[in-house]
Amino acid sequence: MLFGEIFGPDLLIVIIVLAVVIFGGAAIPKLARNLGSAKTEFEKGLKAGKGADNAAAASDADKKPDTDK
Secondary structure, eight states, X not given: OHHHHHTXXXXXXXXXXXXXXXXXXXXXXXXXXXXXXXXXXXXXXXXXHHHHHHHHHHHHHHHSOOOOO
8 A cells, every 4th residue: 555655643743743833832733723614615615506507407307308209
């Protein structure tokens, strides 16, 4: 498993330490909160897009002429 070797626990610790050093301890919760709200908005957009696609497909099906004559 290549990804298991690359993304091990030691790499995660290094990334966390670097994030704390770069952004500071107080900014990390704000960053996490913003990422969470961005994820929520993205999922809402996906659901809205699926709903619009389903509605468009249903209206297209209604417009097609009946060819079973």
